[in-house]
Amino acid sequence: MKNITLLGATGSIGMQTLDVIAEHPEDFRLFAISFGENIEKAKIILERFQPEKIVVKNEKVKKELFSPSNNTSIEILVGEEALVEVSCHPKTDVLVNAVMGSVGLAATLAAIDEKKQIAIANKETLVTAGHLVMRKAKENGVDLLPIDSEHSAIFQALNGEASSQVSRIILTASGGSFRDKSRADLEEVTIADALNHPNWSMGAKITIDSATMMNKGLEVMEAHWLFGLPYEKIDVIQHKESIIHSMVEFVDKSVIAQLGTPDMRVPIQYALTYPDRLPFSQTESLDLLEVGKLHFEKMDLQRFPCLQYAYDAGKKGGTMPTVLNAANEIAVDLFLKGNISFLEIESVIEKAISDHQSIEDPDLVTIQEVDQSTRMRILSQYK
Ligand SMILES: NC(=O)C1=CN([C@@H]2O[C@H](COP(=O)(O)OP(=O)(O)OC[C@H]3O[C@@H](n4cnc5c(N)ncnc54)[C@H](OP(=O)(O)O)[C@@H]3O)[C@@H](O)[C@H]2O)C=CC1
Ligand SMILES: CC(=O)[C@@H](O)[C@H](O)COP(=O)(O)O
């Protein structure tokens, strides 16, 4: 029986993690959760799973969650320090980081110090502080088990083989909501159009990232850190069906791909059961006869400049990925609030990275300062 601490329980990955936990009550128990503001969903989770502890964003959420009529023995904690506390708690066996953005960074680093097993969905953590996370994981002998579908695919295809055996990895990209549109068409798109991903049902931020191709850019950096490969060995191809989740080409030119129906509960479960596998009844078998054909296209970096920005920021290193990530988080939020257009997401990011002088090998404090100052600088222009 593994005790799970789930950060971001009310989100898309969070709720799907709960599906996995519910399917295997003899293997997993929900010890603690965190969430942001979705009180209604949180109440359902508390009633169904009865975790011991819950971390909320602020006192206001705490007050709303626990009205006098709502009698519960669950311990309620507030703020980022509490995230660290539950993540490092002796009862936590596995930390699932499924928050959106860089909120879970300090908790993940602290849990690695406590030698917890980490199942990581949150790519922003690795993008902004991959060097710190991987250094700590190595020092502590901790496995970082990827949940992101592409990285789970690569992890499974590698199956323990050393990175020296790899000639390249090939990340697949669906193309997102606007894959069939030209750049001229993008001037007219709405928030609702952008949120309509062709293959995956995901949180709003990652769905927009997928449409700008920043999601793939973040995934390139995530792969760089998780698998210790230089950017020259990380390729992206467009594959509109999202059936091949990614591939590894080995030095002998053998290619191993991982396939499956697009259902995040499969890589989530693998990260929780690794190195074993358990049956999972809630998803469909892949029917290749029904799929019929798989399609592949070269990535067009003029059409999707965010992917180019991410390669450039990743290769530059230091605090440049932090700036790219912070600018992207703010730009996507501004777009979702109707303050900027879809194409302005790219220009906000482009400006932030070209204005920044990267600081090499930043520590956590430097990363947090650069992250905050980037956000403030951009926000001050849109007030
Ligand atoms: N969704 C997917 O299929 C995939 C997601 N990922 C990655 O996983 C991560 C989560 O994605 P997803 O589940 O889609 O995101 P969602 O937006 O659906 O969920 C995010 C979760 O984080 C919580 N949260 C957001 N902001 C804060 C905050 N400031 N403080 C505390 N909690 C906060 C939300 O709480 P609340 O809603 O209550 O406010 C929610 O529980 C991202 O890094 C994403 O890139 C990777 C691969 C696939
Ligand atoms: C499910 C998942 O892992 C997402 O990150 C997914 O990859 C998004 O798809 P695209 O970014 O390829 O559109």
Ligand SMILES: [Mn+2]
């Ligand atoms: Mn992915």
